[in-house]
Amino acid sequence: MVTRSPVDDLDARLIALLADRPQIGVLGASRELGVARGTVQARLDRLVERGVISSLAPTIDPVAMGFTVTAFCTLAIQQHGGQQPVLDHLASIPQVIEVHTITGDGDLMVRIVARDNTDLQRVIDRVVSTGLVTRTSSVIALAELIGRRTLPLVQAAAEGG
Structure with a gap:
């Protein structure tokens, strides 16, 4: 039995886009990714439902x-x-x-x-x-050399790694 990754290439591109430009919105993301608005919304809903992303809240820097x-x-x-x-x-x-x-x-x-x-x-x-x-x-x-990062992990999961 093949286990499906929790994200595919479109999910990974959507997550990366939202991480880079959090205010883009669903319509802007659909235009940027070249897919229908409904597809972006469905993907976001599924990612939140499955716990891959917890929310679309801002990242706060202490x-x-x-x-x-x-x-x-x-x-x-x-x-x-x-x-x-x-x-x-x-x-x-x-x-x-x-x-x-x-x-x-x-x-x-x-x-x-x-x-x-x-x-x-x-x-x-x-x-x-x-x-x-x-x-x-x-x-x-003393210094944060590599901050919390998950996008490389998202990409690896989309590639099956």
């Missing part, structure tokens, strides 16, 4: 908003209450922009942004303030 420090914190958490209380606490902190469960020495990897190192200390203090976190280890990112 640095442009003054959050120039990025840190990655590994958290070891109390195991008796499960992860949900910790996740609820972390979700209440605006500077926590990602949380992942991980393997290795910790339980969670948390991406935090802050205005400066003093602000970072304040945020980390808030992260550990509940007593649900038993140990932390933090590293500060």
Whole structure:
């Protein structure tokens, strides 16, 4: 049985176009791609429905908003209450922009942004303030050399790779 890729060439071209020019709209995309407006709308609906794209919301750059420090914190958490209380606490902190469960020495990897190192200390203090976190280890990112990118992945999926 052959498994169909979640995207084909037209999907990949549409995603790349929207990433490059997010305000193009359905009609503009149909003109640019040389396909019917209904085709573009159907493709977008299908991509959203299948979770390939989550929304057509703007991408927000924390640095442009003054959050120039990025840190990655590994958290070891109390195991008796499960992860949900910790996740609820972390979700209440605006500077926590990602949380992942991980393997290795910790339980969670948390991406935090802050205005400066003093602000970072304040945020980390808030992260550990509940007593649900038993140990932390933090590293500060000095520079982003390759930002979050998914278009090469989209293209590879469209090509069957």
